Amino acid sequence: MTISAKEVQELRKMSGAGMMECKAALTDSGGDITKAFKILREKGIAKAEKKSSRDANEGLIGVKVSSGKASMVEINSETDFVSRNSEFHLLVNSILDLSLADIKISLDDNQKVKDLINTAVGKIGENIVLRRSTTLSGNIFSYVHNSVSDGLGKIGVLIDVETTNNDFSQIGKNLCMHIAALSPKSVSEKDLDNEIINAEKEIIKQQLKDTGKPDNILEKMMVGKLKKFYEENTLLGQKFVVDPSISVAEYIDKVSNDYKCDISINKFVRYEIGS
Numbered sequence: 587m588t589i590s591a592k593e594v595q596e597l598r599k600m601s602g603a604g605m606m607e608c609k610a611a612l613t614d615s616g617g618d619i620t621k622a623f624k625i626l627r628e629k630g631i632a633k634a635e636k637k638s639s640r641d642a643n644e645g646l647i648g649v650k651v652s653s654g655k656a657s658m659v660e661i662n663s664e665t666d667f668v669s670r671n672s673e674f675h676l677l678v679n680s681i682l683d684l685s686l687a688d689i690k691i692s693l694d695d696n697q698k699v700k701d702l703i704n705t706a707v708g709k710i711g712e713n714i715v716l717r718r719s720t721t722l723s724g725n726i727f728s729y730v731h732n733s734v735s736d737g738l739g740k741i742g743v744l745i746d747v748e749t750t751n752n753d754f755s756q757i758g759k760n761l762c763m764h765i766a767a768l769s770p771k772s773v774s775e776k777d778l779d780n781e782i783i784n785a786e787k788e789i790i791k792q793q794l795k796d797t798g799k800p801d802n803i804l805e806k807m808m809v810g811k812l813k814k815f816y817e818e819n820t821l822l823g824q825k826f827v828v829d830p831s832i833s834v835a836e837y838i839d840k841v842s843n844d845y846k847c848d849i850s851i852n853k854f855v856r857y858e859i860g861s
Contacts, residue, residue, distance in 0.1 A: 589609055589612045589613055589617060593612055593617065593619065594608045594609050594612065596619060597611065597612060597619055597622055597623065597626075600619070600623055601623055601626045601627075601631070603626050603631045604631075607626060607629075607631050608622070608626070611623075611625040611626050611629075611631075624789070627789050628789055628792035628793060629793075630793050643662040643663075643717070643859060643860040644662060644663050644664060644665055644666045644668065644669060644859070644860075645660065645661050645662035645663045645668070645669055645674075645714075645717075645859060646660075646661060646669045646674070646675075646678055646734065646738045646739065646740070646859070647659070647660050647730065647738070647739055647740060647741060647742035647857045647858070647859060648660075648661065648678035648679065648681070648682050648737060648738050648742070649682075649728045649729075649730050649737045649738075649742040649743075649744065650679070650682040650683070650685075650686055650737050651726050651727075651728050651744075652686055654723055654724060654725070654726065655686055655689050655721070655722075655723045655726070656686075656721065656722045656723070656726040656728060656744050657682050657685035657686050657689065657719065657720070657721050658719065658720050658721075658728075658742050658744050658855060658857055659678065659681055659682060659685070659693065659716060659718070659719040659720075660716075660717040660718050660719075660857050660859065661674075661677065661678050661681065661714065661715070661716055661717065662714070662715045662717050662859075663710070663712050663713070663714050664712040664713055665712065668710055668712050668714075669734060670734060671710060673706060673709050673710055674706065674710060674714075675734075675735050675738060676706075677702055677703065677706040677714070678738055679737070679738075680702050681693065681699055681702060681716065681719075682737070684696065684698055684699060684702075685719060685721055686721075689721035689723060693716060693719045694716065694719075699716060703715075703716065718857070720744070720855050720857075722744050722746050722853065722855065723746075724746040724747075724748070724852060725746060725747050725748060725749065725754075726744055726745070726746055727744075727745050727747060727754075727755070727758025727759060727761065727762055728742070728743060728744050728745075728762060729742070729743045729759055729762030729763055729765075729766055730742050730743075731743075731763075731766045740858065740859045741766045741856070741857065741858045741859070742766075742856070742857045743762040743763075743765045743766050743854065743855070743856050743857075744762075744854065744855045745758065745761055745762055745765065745851065745853070745854040745855075746851070746852040746853045746854070747761070747849065747850070747851055747852070748848075748849070748850045748851075748852055749847055749848065749849045749850075750847040750848050751845045751847035751849070753845075757841055760828055760837075761821075761834070761851070761854075762854075763827065763828070764821075764824070764826060764827040764828065764834060765821065765854055765856050766856065767827045768824050768827055769856060769858070770819060770820055770821040770824055770854075771819045771820065772819075772820050772821065773820065773821050773822060773851050773852075773853070773854065774820050774821070774822045774823070775816045775820055775823070778816070778819070778820060782819075783812075786812070786815050787808070787812070790808055790811045790812065791808070793811075794807055794808065817833070821834055821851065821854065822834050822835040822838075822851075823835065838851075
């Protein structure tokens with residue numbers, strides 16, 4: 587079959603692999619880009635994190651925290667120009683306020699939200715969609731990256747941290763900035779989705795199957811590769827972005843000792859436009 591240059595370029599963007607490797611993988615997969623990406627992973631050519639194969643949606647991530655409650659939304663527009671529009675900013679903030687007023691409501695089915703969006707569409711002249719939303723309650727810290735206004739930007743993070751320290755704002759922000767930068771999949775290995783783990787195991791097996799090494803050595807190599815995967819993809823295992831000489835877990839231990847307090851991370855949520 588004929589593989590187009592556009593298909594090759596799309597797979598290169600997703601995988602970071604070379605042109606010839608991408609073309610070969612697409613040929614082997616019959617033109618299926620998802621299967622081709624998996625082939626590249628199994629050969630150890632593609633990067634571990636698949637990038638979105640579609641163009642990123644425009645719009646904004648909105649974050650608001652008040653009195654132990656937090657809301658975060660992604661609202662999409664057709665063009666990036668709209669994300670700088672004051673009417674669009676007002677819309678995102680109004681939806682955040684609705685969510686904070688009652689964090690148990692579903693924004694997807696809320697008539698007030700639909701009315702706000704319809705009114706904004708009429709004023710702005712573009713299609714606008716509430717893509718997703720989340721709420722948290724507890725000891726919440728937040729961060730917005732690429733901010734265009736207070737609490738509005740292209741990446742948003744909420745984190746719920748349990749601590750006996752009352753002066754934790756900078757540390758909470760540091761953790762949020764780390765999550766924004768490195769996009770961990772879970773807090774720790776324990777709460778990493780089993781589907782993600784099993785998929786990674788299958789890829790590692792394919793990478794190791796032709797090494798010719800005995801089973802006991804293969805098992806050790808599997809354990810080692812999984813350990814590296816956990817270190818790269820879980821918050822506590824990752825190298826701390828502010829100080830890469832230590833992991834996030836070690837940073838938290840250091841802060842606990844310095845402040846004579848207990849610290850545990852209950853949950854975090856990270857949104858990025860179009861991801």
